[in-house]
Amino acid sequence: MENVRQGPGTGWREATEEALYGPHGFYRRPEGPAGHFRTSVHASALFAGAVAALLCRVDAALGEPAELAFVDMAAGRGELVSRVLQELPETVAARVRAYAVEKADRPEGLDHRIEWRTEPPAGVGGLLFANEWLDNVPLEVVEADADGTARLVLVREDGTESLDAAPLDDELRGWLDAWWPLPAEPGLRAEVGQPRDEAWAAAVRTLERGLAVAVDYAHTRGARPLFGTLTGFRDGRETTPVPDGSCDLTAHVALDACAVTPEARIVSQRAALRALGVAAGRPPLALASEDPAAYVRALTRAGEAAELTARGGLGDFGWLVEPVGLPGGALLVDVADDEEQ
Template identity: 85%
Template sequence: MDHVRQDEGRGWREAAEEALYGPEGFYRGPEGPAGHFRTSVHASALFADAVAALLCRVDAALGSPPELAFVDMAAGRGELVTRVLQVLPAGVAARVRACAVEKAERPADLDHRIEWHAAPPEGVTGLLFANEWLDNVPVDVVETDEDGAARLVLVDADGAETLAAGPLDELSRRWLDAWWPLPAEPGLRAEVGLPRDTAWAAAVGCLERGLAVAADYAHARGARPPFGTLTGFRQGRETAPVPDGSCDITAHVALDACAVTPGARIVPQRAALRGLGVRAGRPPLALASQDPAAYVRALARAGEAAELTARGGLGDFGWLLEPVGLPGGDPLGALLVDVADDEEQ
């Protein structure tokens, strides 16, 4: 970056908040997220099927409570919660309180059984699932100046950046020291994940008992990217991040910094989904002659499973698992077994 700005400006957190969620923001558009990028939810119904299976595990661990909540954070247009309701066993579905949490308006054609909230409901028992939510919680960006000092990056509506003249605030500096320390080399960048830590802690705090899961593309403290990850997406393509409401603005998540409960753990999505029954194995060739239609369906499912669990793609997403007041027994035991299996492959 060429120069340090002396006047007031907006950091990326403030600029992205307005660009994404303001009155004319990106997420207010009628097409929803699916109109611009492909998440695991949009890639295959197998993802929702796995989430439904996880909800059933949580239900069993909780002793089948009279009301079982499923809270879909950053619900988009309700695609995930709708599918989960459709595939749950009837006995479980009859007890489910389905809640979609989203800042955009409720879709007119959404299933009447689904509640629509701007924030997660308090004191619920069940499963809170946040698929690609935290990456869209806006964060400030910092960059080391020519002397190696970390400065806040300021941005205008056209995406042009400058460095703030003053030092970082104390909370941001402490977070960086703890979770993303920057060497004193010019031009290095980091995203200050404190707003995501706070947002996730609040979401987990809404659970009285159950499990909270954040699924997102992430990095760990020992392998933070030296130049940050801030980027934009528009109509299925990556683009320069411009905070004018025309594109998504996103950055990878420091999931390890977000964890709040003593039993929290992070597993790769490929391992979590395999533990929930999503397998990419090719169907037996004999099925092609015995039942060609069934073979084609099985082959399609295998292809979708491969996309959801692929290394270098969606399978590398992290799942942050946060148990809250779960009684004896571990509903995630099979996931952990699968993690071990996955590491041996």
């Protein structure tokens, strides 16, 4: 990362790209993301079951084609795509062509049915699913200086920051004006999500017909965080973001800015999973005496469902749902969000 060590630093976008995806970056480590933070995929097999149920809905909407694509964006070590294949009915699984899209190398022992790629396949029909991908797409950070003028934040490898003296370029300024107007108050920060908008649009365009879903911690234009959300994670704990390859670097996603299709809808993970059959209700106590083992299994399932749908936790994730060449009904676009129920 010599480009970061010299001078006042570089923008967070370039520094993050090297720190996460460079030859010695965080995501090249053998333990993978699961060694440092817990996602919905790692929390419970119920999540993969829900994604499998959604893939079955897409299959039906497509008329049960001879080949059905499941594209797992930012696949990590292939945990989600592997579990989805296990959860699918055999009649559907036999027609699924599974893709894991990831910059890291293919892990040993991965199911032979999974094609490992660095880019999503083009012209396919099916479900493209991006769980916690966009929050790791590098972006620039800006901050209002002492005069209230928005400046690019520069960072060195040790995490030391400074503000660029040059004015923001037109591209950065245009995105901020449209999606994250920054008040002229010293110290306020914004994260310029244009690279994520472009990455998501490119992914959606690979679908000929089907459904694209992006799942992430998110915010919308009416409630942007005043000081941004850039942070780091290491060994399961939140830490100061330092672009030296030692930690994950992540920032919440402006999902409303990412939306591509007119039919796009953002719903909470809580609402989406409920619509896909993930329920957190406690099993009836009578089952404890009738079938104790079944009661324990049901109780465990309820606890896992509660974690996936919890307020203040995984349930607060946003699901950006984008039908491509398909009607939205039964594909979560018409799901009432939990605040509406």
